[in-house]
Amino acid sequence: MARYTEAVCKLCRREGQKLFLKGERCYTDKCAISRRAYAPGQHGQGRKKTSEYGLQLRAKQMTRRFYGVLEGQFHHYYEMATKMPGKAGDNLLILLESRLDNVVYRCGWASSRAEARQLVVHGHYTVNGKKVDIPSYLVKPGETVAIKDGSRQSDKFKAVLEANSARPTPKWLDVDAPNAQAKIAELPTREDIDLEVDETLIVELYSK
Secondary structure, eight states: OOOOOSOTHHHHHHHTSOOOOSGGGGGSTTOHHHHOOSOSSTTTTSOOOOOHHHHHHHHHHHHHHHHTOOHHHHHHHHHHHHTSSSOHHHHHHHHHHTBHHHHHHHTTSSSSHHHHHHHHHTTOEEETTEEOOOTTOBOOTTOEEEEOHHHHTSHHHHHHHHHTTTSOOOTTEEEEGGGTEEEEOSOOOGGGOOOOOOHHHHHHHHTO
16 A cells, blocks of 8 residues: 655644654654754745645645545545534544554554554454454444554563553543553544644535
8 A cells, every 4th residue: 555655754844733753753852843843845934825725735634644544545534424423524533533553552552653553454453352453443432452462572562662651541542551452432522632633624625
């Protein structure tokens, strides 16, 4: 599957906020946003006039990059969101937040969503006791996500768990750190999602 392979820090600088794409580096002074808080490229520091379409596109791109999904996947989530009760914008973010790779990242079991996606593909996690290697799997309330026993004993996971032990977890996840498992207490709400984006702009973009 196609993936963005260039410097991910450029994406954060382009969107003007941290998207936490680089793991531990994002929490230090080495973060690109802290050092160069302007868009990349020759004209990154110039004044820019942003059109209505430009604002809508930036909102969509920011959200897509935050969760690390491709354009086709993102549009599919939007179509799903429009068929659910409630606001389409809120539903879209809730669906993205419910992805297994995001849940793994939120639990502190990976340093970034990109790393979480890779670890899921390699089969290091289970859902309700069964191995799930699909990053886009949408978790449901009542399900339990866990690190496989064999994986948990590896030096890789010991290092990851130690490095991310202090990261706060959202209230919709009931994390049992000693047993490396987490129960989905409920689906997240918009208030639980820390992405600073106006999701109504995404809805406006796709509604044209």
